[in-house]
Amino acid sequence: MNNSFLQEELIRESGVNPRKCMRCGKCSGTCPAYEEMEYHPHQFVYMVETGDIEPLLNSESLYRCLSCFACVERCPRGVEPAKLVEAVRLAAVRKQGNNSLKADDIPSLSDEETPQQLLVSAFRKYSK
C-alpha cells in the first residue's frame, strides 16, 4: 500500500534520499544484524522509495538494527540506510501513541553515569 504522506515525512525527517540508491546491496552485505532481520537495509530503502511502508512499521526488523552505521559508512552513493531505519522506528513509536517515557520515570532511571544527552534524546523519541 502506498503511503505517500508517511513516505514524505520519513524522507524529510531522515534526510535520506532513497532515489540515490543504485541497488548495489552493499548495506545488506555489510550489516552485522542481517540474519536477525526480516527486511534488510536495502529493502528499507527500496520500500520507502516505493511507499510500501506499512510492512516495515509492523516488522520486528526495526528493532534488530543495531544503529552501528556500517551501512552509512560504506554506502557508495551516500544513501545512509540506518538513518532511514531510525526514521521508520520513530514513526512506529509515534504511531503507538502513548508516551512510553514520562518525566516521573526519570529519577529512578538516572544515575551519575547517565549522560544528560541520552535523557534528552530519549524524551525526543519516546514522549510524543
Add this chain to the structure above:
Amino acid sequence: MQRIGVFVCWCGSNIAGTVDVQAVSDALKNEPGVVFSTNYQYMCSQAGQDLIVDAVREHNLTGLVICSCSPRMHEATFRKTAQKAGLNPYMVEIANIREQCSWVHKEMEIGTEKAIILGKAAIAKVHLNAPLTPGESPVTKRALVIGGGIAGIQTALDIADAGFKVDIVEKLPTIGGKMAQLDKTFPTLDCAACILTPKMVDVAQNENVRIFSYSEVTEVKGFVGNFDVTIKKNARYVKEDICTGCGACVDKCPMKKNPNEFNLGMDNRPAIYIPFAQAVPKVATIDPNACNMLKNGKCGLCARVCTAGAIDYTQKDEYIEEKYGAIVVATGYNPISMDKFDEFAYNQSKDVITSLEFERLTNAAGPTAGKLLRPSDGKHPEKIVFVQCVGSRCDACAEKGKEYCSKICCMYTAKHAMLTRDKYPDTEVYVFYIDVRTPGKNFDEFYRRAVEEYGVHYIKGMVGKVTPEGDKLIVQASDLLADKQLKIDADLVVLAAAIEPDKSARPLATMLTASMDTNDFFTEAHPKLRPVESPTAGVFLSGCCQGPKDIPETVSQASAAAAKVIGLLVKDKLTGNPCIASSNELMCNGCSSCERVCPYGAITYVDKEFRMPDRTTRMRRVAQVNPAVCQGCGACTVACPSGAMDLRGFSSSQIMAEVDAICK
C-alpha cells in the same frame, strides 16, 4: 556613409508564415543608409545569392543586411557571396528573423514588428562595420605526443606515417604504458605484449619519431602551429646511445631489494634496472634513491661490468627546447588508491589485490612467471572473489571514490574470471556485480561465455566487508536476487579499482591552458562533434586522459587525434578568425585583468615607450593580444576596467548601436 542593401528571406514558409516579409523590406527601405531593400523566397539558394551580387554591383552597396536564419546556419554562405560581389566578407550582418522571431511567434503582426526591429539593429551595426582581414601564422611541421602508452604510440605512428616528425615524451624509462602490464586483452584474448610490442618497435624504428623516455614536459609557450616546449630529460645515469641493454649491470647490482614498479611492488628489482624484457628504449636506468654509488659514493659495480662503458654517475638532468605545430595529450590513467576502502582489507592482507596486480600475477613475465599464486604464501588459491565497482559510481559527495563508471572493469573482470577457470578448472570463482555493462563489439557474448561455458558465479550484490581469518579471507556480501547474506571463505580477493587520470595531467593542463572537468579528465571542444580536440587550438586528446576507455576505443581515438594533427600540419599557414580582441594601448592602464581572465593565454603585457603631449617619452605597460591564439570569446572586453579592450566585429560601439536601434 555606408550604402546598405537589405535582403529579407522568406525561408519558404518558415519565415514568411509568421512574418510579413514585404512589410519588413518596405519598412527597412526607409532606414538611414539603406539604398536597396528586397525580399526573396530562398536567399541562400543560387538565385538568391545572384540577386545579392547583382544588387551590390548595380547599387554600389558597401554593406549588407541579410534578414534570415541564424548566423550559425548561413553566415559563412553570405560572407562568401559578399566576397564574390567584391565586398569584404565582414561587411555582412545577419538579422536572425527565423529562430529568434518567426519560429517563436504565432501572430503575424507581432512577428513582423519584431523582424523590423531586428533588421534595424543589424542596419545600425553595419554602419559601424569595418573591413576585417584574418591574420596568418606559419605552422611548425612537427607534433608532440605527451605520454607513450598505446594511445600515444598509435597517435605518433599515424602522424609519422603521414610524413611528419613526431616526438613522444614518456615519463617512465620505457614506453608501453598500462597495456604493457596487461596479460590478455578482451574480448579476443590476444596476449597484450604480443600485439603491443611490435608497435613499440615500429615507433622506435620509425625515422620520423623521436622518443624522449624518462622525460617530462616542463614548459609550454606559444600557440597553435607555433608551440615552444621545454622537455626535461631526467638523468638516468646511463648513456642512452651507448647502452646495449645487455643487462649485465642489472644482474650484478648488489642493491636488489627495491619494489619493482612494473610488477606493482609484488617483487623486487635492483637499483639499476630495465623495466621489462621488451622495453623501448632497451636501456638501463639507475634509481638514484636506491643506488649506493649515487647516495654514498660506494660501489660502482655496474660501471665495472659494463663493457660498453655506458654508465655515467655524473649525468645531469637535461633540458631540451623544441618547436611544435600541434600537441597531443595522451597521459593515460591509474587505478585509484585503495587506502580509503578499509572494508575490503586491502592494507591488511596481501591476498587482497587490485585487478592490475592480478594482471601481473597471471602474466608469464610477472612475479610468479604466470602461475596464479597467492601473494602471502605462494599457494594456489581455490576460491577467488572478484569485487566490481570499487570506488566507481560513488556519490559525488562521498569522501572516497569517483562518480563515474570506470567502463573497463566489467570486461576485464569477466576476462580474469574466465582465464582463471580455463587454466585452473578446480578454482571456484565468484564475481559480485551491481550491473554488468558490456556495450562493445562482442563484449556481451564474452561475458555470457564466462557464465555459461566457464561456470563463473556471477552474484548480483556487493561485498560489504572482507575479514582476514587465519589463511582465509571471509567475504561477507549480499546476494540480492536470493535475498541472502553470503559468507565466503575465499583465498584471494580481487578489487576492480576505479581508474583516474594520471596525476601529471592537472599541471600539464595548466601549462597548455587546456580545460579539465572536476575529475581531471581533459574536456573536448565538443562532446559529440569534436571529441578529440581540446577547446585550446592545437591541443588534441588521445586515450584515457579524456575519459575511461578500453583498448579498441583508445586506439580509435588515437588515430582520430592523429588525423586532426595531420590536418593541421599539412597547412603551410593558418588563417585566423579576424573577430578577435585588440587593445587600445592609449587607454590601457596595465592592470592585467584581461590577462587573468583570458582562457587561452592570448594576452601578454609589454613595456612600450609612448610620446606624451609635452614631447617627453614614458614607458608604459600595455596589453597585447596574440591574434593567432585569441578565439574572440570577449571575456577580456568585459574584464577591462578602462574600456581599452574591444572585440573586432563586435565592438562595444557596434553593440550599443544595436541596442539603441532596438530601444528607439
